[in-house]
Amino acid sequence: MTHYTPTPYLRSGHLQTMYASIYDGSATKNDITYQRQLLEFENGGNASLDWAVPLTPLPENTPTLVILHGLTGGSHENYIRGLLQIIARPPINYRAVVYNARGCGFTNVNTPQLFNASITDDFREALRHIQKQVGEKTPLIGIGFSLGSNILVKYLGEEKEKTPLIAGISVSNPFDLLNSNIFMDQGFFTRNVYSYRMADNLKNIFLQNKDVMLTHGEIVLEEVLAAKTIRQYDDACTKKMSNYTTVNNYYRDASCSRVIEHVRVPLLCINALDDPISIAHSIPLDEIKVNPYIVLVGTKHGGHLGWFEYTYRPSRWIDKPIAEFMIAMFQAKSGVQLDKETALESAKLIRKVRFPSTPPLTPA
Template sequence: MNKTFSPPWWATSPHVQTILPLLTKVAGPRLRRERLELSDGDFIDLDWQGEPSQGRPILVIIHGLEGSAQSHYARRLLQACAALQLCALVHHHRSCSGEPNRLGRSYHSGDTADLAFNLARLKARFPDSPLYAVGYSLGGNVLAKYQGETHSASLLTRAVVVSAPLQLAACAKRLEKGFSKLYQGYLIKQLQQKLRAKLADPKLSNSMPVADTQVDELSSFYRFDDKVTAPLHGFSGADDYYQRASGMAFLANIASPTLIIHARDDPFMTEAVIPSRHQLSAAVEYELHHHGGHVGFIQGGSPWKPRFYLEGRIMQFLTGEDHAGTL
C-alpha cells in the first residue's frame, strides 16, 4: 500500500478533515459487551466484535478523549476488521462506555494501568493469539506510553498510534487559540457534565477536589487538568501531569513494531508533538503527513461519502498485507 496520503481538493482544510468524519454516518457494528472488574473496585467495559479463539489474532482499539465504540474511527476500524475476519474489541476508558464509573477518579492521557491489566488478562486467556492494538488521540498517547514503559515486555505484537498528543502541555496551549478553542469547548463541556454528576453523587462528592460552584471556571484543559485530573490521579498539578503523562519521552524505549501517524496540520497539536529521529527507537515507524487534521485523513470520495486512508494503512501495518481491494 502507498504510505503517502493526499487529500482531495475539497478536504485540504484541517477542519474539514477533523469535523466531516464526525458528521459521516458509519454503520454501527454488532458488539458483545464484557465487563472487567478492577482491583480498586472500579470497572472497565470491553465491546467485542467476533469470537476470540486460541491462535486467532485479537485487535484492541483504544479510543480518544470522551470517545467510545461508537466513535467514527472505531466504527470504521471495526468494519475493516469484520471485512478481514479479524477479531476485535474496543477498550473503553473508565466512564466512557455509557455508564458512570464507580470512583471519583476516571481516566487520563497517561493512564496505562487499565490497558496493561486488560492485555495481561487477554494474554492469559488466549496465550497463542497475537495481540494488536490501535490507539487514537488520547488513546494513542496511552498506547505509546504503554509500549515504552513495558519495552521488551510489551504484550503487543504490533501497534499503531494515530494523532496522539505526545506533548500534552503544548497541545493544551494549542487548544486555547483560534478555531481550536471550539474543539476544546466541545470536549470540556462533556468533562464538566461528568464532573457535575459525580459532585451530585453523595458517595463521591466529598472525595472530589472541587465544588459544584467551581465547575464553570474549568473552561480550558489546563484549568480542568490542574484542578481535577491532576489531584484525582496523583499529580501535583497540570504541569506535573503533562510532564509525566506525555508519550514523547517513552518512544525511544519501544521494542515491538509500532507505527505512529501524525498530520502536520492537526488543529489539536503543534510541532512539539513531532519526534526527532533520536527520540524514536528502531522499532518505531513514523509517518508525518502535511494534511489529515485530527483523526481525519480523508483521501477521496465525496463530502457525502468520503473515503479514508487510515483503515487500509493500519491493517497493512498490522497484518503485513495490502488490503486495498478489500477495504
Template sequence: MSTIYSGLLRKVEHLEQTRIRLTLPDTDFLDLDWSYSKNPSKKLVIVIHGLEGSSKRAYIKGSAKALSESGFNVCAINLRGCSGTMNNLYRSYHSGATEDLQSVIAYVLQLDQYTSIFLHGFSLGGNLLLKYLGEERVLPNEIKGAVAISVPCQLADSLDQLLQFKNFLYARRFKGNLVEKLKLKKQSFPDLISDLDIDLVKTLKDFDDIYTSRAHGFKDAMDYYSQCSSLQFLNAIKIPTLLINAKNDSFLGEDCYPIAIAKHHKNLFLELPQYGGHVGFYGPDNFTYTERRTLEFLSNIA
C-alpha cells in the same frame, strides 16, 4: 473540515459489537466492546479511543470493521466513564493511565485464545499505548505491534494548541463534556468537588488543575502533562510501532512530531501525511487512509 467530518458526520454501519464488563483491581470497571472475525482468529487488536470518545465513535467502529473483516478480532476499550455509564470511583481516565490498559491485557491473556495481540490508539488513546510500550515493564510475548494515530506526544504542547483561537470550538466542546461529567461526580462525591471548583473551570487546563491532577495523584496540570507525555517513552519502545500524525493537525504543536527520535529508531515508524486533521483521515468507500495503513502494518507483522 476533515476533523469535523470524521467527528460529527461520518457513519459506520453493519458492525456488531458485544459488550463485556471488566472489573478492575480497584473495584471500578471498564466496558469492552468486542467485534469478531467471521472465522476463528488468534489475532486480537485492542483499540483505545481519544478524549471524551467511546467505542461507538466512527473512527473506532471504522477501524474495528476493517480489522474484523480482515481476520482480526477487536476489543474496543471504553475508558472509565466513557461507555454511557459513569464509573464507580472519583478517579476517571487520563492520558497516562496505563494501569487500565495493563488490566485489559491481563484479562485478554488469561482467556488463552490469542497468540498475537496488537495495540491501536487514537489521540489520548495513542498517547496511552505509546507510554505503556515505553515504560519499564516486560511486555508479554503475545504483544507484537502497535499503531497510534493523531497523538499529542507532548501534552503541554498540544494543550497550547487547543487553547488557541483556531481551536476554540473544539476546546469548548471538550470542556463542556468534561464539566458535565464533573457535575455528576459532585453528586456522588460532594466532599471532593464543590460548585466553586466547577465554576472555576474556564479552560481545559483548569479542568486538569482542578480535577485530573487532584483525582489521579499529580501536583497540578503541568505535572500531569510532564509525567504522562509519551514523548519521553518513545526511545524505549521495543516492538514495531506505527505513528501517524497529519501535518495539518491543528491539535498538535511541533513537539508532537518526534521526527528526530523516529529517524534513528528501529521500531518506531513515523508517517506525516499532509492532510488528515485530528483523527480526520478519509478515503474511498468509507475506508480511511489510516484504516488502510493500520491493516497493512499489522498484517505484515501478523
C-alpha cells in the same frame, strides 16, 4: 507510490477535523455490534471491554486487535467502527476488542477516578484480562487513537520487551501533552472551539458520575462546571483526582514522548502535519530517530482523526495503511500467509499503501 490525496473541499486541517466530528459513516453505523464485559480493577475501579461480534465463529488463536479510543470516546466512535468493518469482517476477519476507559463508552464509574492520560496500569490490567480470555498463544496488536494512542505508547515505553503486544499503532498522537495544550490555548479558534468542545465533553462525563466524583473531598462541582478549556477542567478535576500539585506536572507525567525511545516492539505512528490538536511541533523526532522499532508517517493533510479522501461520499484513507501494517505484523508473527484468494480480496479491500522512507521496522 500510493499517497494520501484529501477530499478537495476538505484540504485544511480544520475542515478535516470538523468533518471527522460529524461524519456519519452510515455504511458502518449499524454493521458492527458488541458484546460488553465489565472490568473490575484490583483497586476497586471499573471500565468495560466491548468485543466486536463476529459474523461467524472464529478459530482458536485468531489474531486480535486491542483498541484504545480518544478523549471521552468509546467503541461507538465512527473512526473505530469504520476500521472494524475492514478488520473484523471477511476476508480479513480478525478478532477485535475496544477498551473503554473509566467513565467512557457509557460505562459509569464506582470510584472518583475518570479517564486519565497518565494512568497505564488500567490498560495493563485490561490487557492481562484480554490475553487470558483469548489465550496465551493468540497474537495481539494494540492501536490507539488521539489520547488513547498516547496511553498506548506510554505503556509500550514503560513495558519495553515485557508487553504481550507484538506491535502497536498510534494515530493522531499528541505525544507532548503540555506543549499541545499550550498551543491550543494560545489560538483563539483552537481554544474557543476545540478546547471548549472537549472540556464540555469532559464535564458531561463528570456530571453522569457526579455523585461518585464528589466523594473526592477536594473536587468542587462549581469549579468543574466553570471550566471552559481542557486545562481549566484538568485543574479543577483531573489534577486533584490524581494527586498532582499542578496541571503542568500532570501533562508532563502523562506525555508518552518521555518514554517513546524505550519502545521495543514494532510501532507505526501516523500523524497529519496539519493536525490542529495533536500538533506537528510536539512529535518527538529525535527520540523516534534513535529507536529503530518505530516507523513514523507524517501526511501533509488529514487534520485530527480525519484523513478523508474522495469527492463523493468521502471515507477515511487511514484505514488502509493501518490494515496493511496489521496484516503484515500478524503474518510475520504466525509465519502463515493468507491464501491467494483471501490475499487478493484483502488487497482489493485495503489497496496497497507503501510507506515513505523511515527508520527500519526491526532492529538492526
